[in-house]
Amino acid sequence: MNRVSDALGPSARQSAGRALSALGDTRARPNIRWISALTGASFPEIGRILEETEDLVPMEEEIRQHHRLGGRTYYAQFRAPFDIYALVRLLRPAHIIETGVSSGVSSAHFLAALRRNGSGTLHSIDLPVAQRGERFGARDSPVALPPGHESGWAVPDSLRDGWDLRIGPSESLLPRLVKEIGSLGIFLHDSLHTPSHLTFELTTVRSRLTPGAAVLADNTQWTGAAFPRFCASLGVPLARRGRTDLVGLRFPPPAPYGDPHAL
Numbered sequence: 001m002n003r004v005s006d007a008l009g010p011s012a013r014q015s016a017g018r019a020l021s022a023l024g025d026t027r028a029r030p031n032i033r034w035i036s037a038l039t040g041a042s043f044p045e046i047g048r049i050l051e052e053t054e055d056l057v058p059m060e061e062e063i064r065q066h067h068r069l070g071g072r073t074y075y076a077q078f079r080a081p082f083d084i085y086a087l088v089r090l091l092r093p094a095h096i097i098e099t100g101v102s103s104g105v106s107s108a109h110f111l112a113a114l115r116r117n118g119s120g121t122l123h124s125i126d127l128p129v130a131q132r133g134e135r136f137g138a139r140d141s142p143v144a145l146p147p148g149h150e151s152g153w154a155v156p157d158s159l160r161d162g163w164d165l166r167i168g169p170s171e172s173l174l175p176r177l178v179k180e181i182g183s184l185g186i187f188l189h190d191s192l193h194t195p196s197h198l199t200f201e202l203t204t205v206r207s208r209l210t211p212g213a214a215v216l217a218d219n220t221q222w223t224g225a226a227f228p229r230f231c232a233s234l235g236v237p238l239a240r241r242g243r244t245d246l247v248g249l250r251f252p253p254p255a256p257y258g259d260p261h262a263l
Helices: 010-023 032-039 043-069 081-091 105-117 170-180 195-208 226-234
Strands: 095-099 121-126 164-167 184-189 209-217 247-250
Touching: 010 043, 010 081, 032 043, 032 081, 032 209, 032 247, 043 081, 043 105, 081 105, 081 184, 081 209, 095 105, 095 170, 095 195, 105 121, 121 170, 170 195, 184 195, 195 209, 195 226, 209 226, 226 247
Parallel strands: 095 121, 095 184, 121 164, 184 209
Antiparallel strands: 209 247
């Protein structure tokens, strides 16, 4: 059960379908089970949130147009934009951190959900890679920026107010950022995909995770056992998004007072 039609009512199904069509990425169908595993929300609650994606259609069209104008109609995109929109709406985090921005598909959906919540800040870190020539070539990174473009170039201007976008290596920027914020409700790793780098990022943000926070990591086919080890260290299950290598976990709440298993 990982397609929109498997778990949603007609209204949510139609809304998500229109938003999906406007974005133009068929991989972006929201995975209801994954959202539920990371939030504890029921399918009907998630359905009510996904009905809001009807309002995202103009934003999706603008993102797609930015990609076309950049000569990258099929630009590499984060595959779960509606899932993270729902996570933000359900968890209502005060702070979100993402490492890895590229054109800003994930950033735009984080920002749109925070705007709908009426509060919260997105902190994004990116170390961009430039496209080698005027046209995308076989030797270019899938997330290379087209000439004349900067990190987050597809994010609509209307969403940029209050966006904390930091350019540079995660190794230096992430520890500083973590010291600045008091809590972290959602973390998304989508930067350098190596076991050591993912382990560094997860270890760095751990002290700021709030009870019930969602921690996500993309492209884990390249990061080995780093994310499963982090899950094991917390005593929580790994939640995989369908058959993809996008995974997550729900950070555990503190043990109740008097719990004999509490440390």
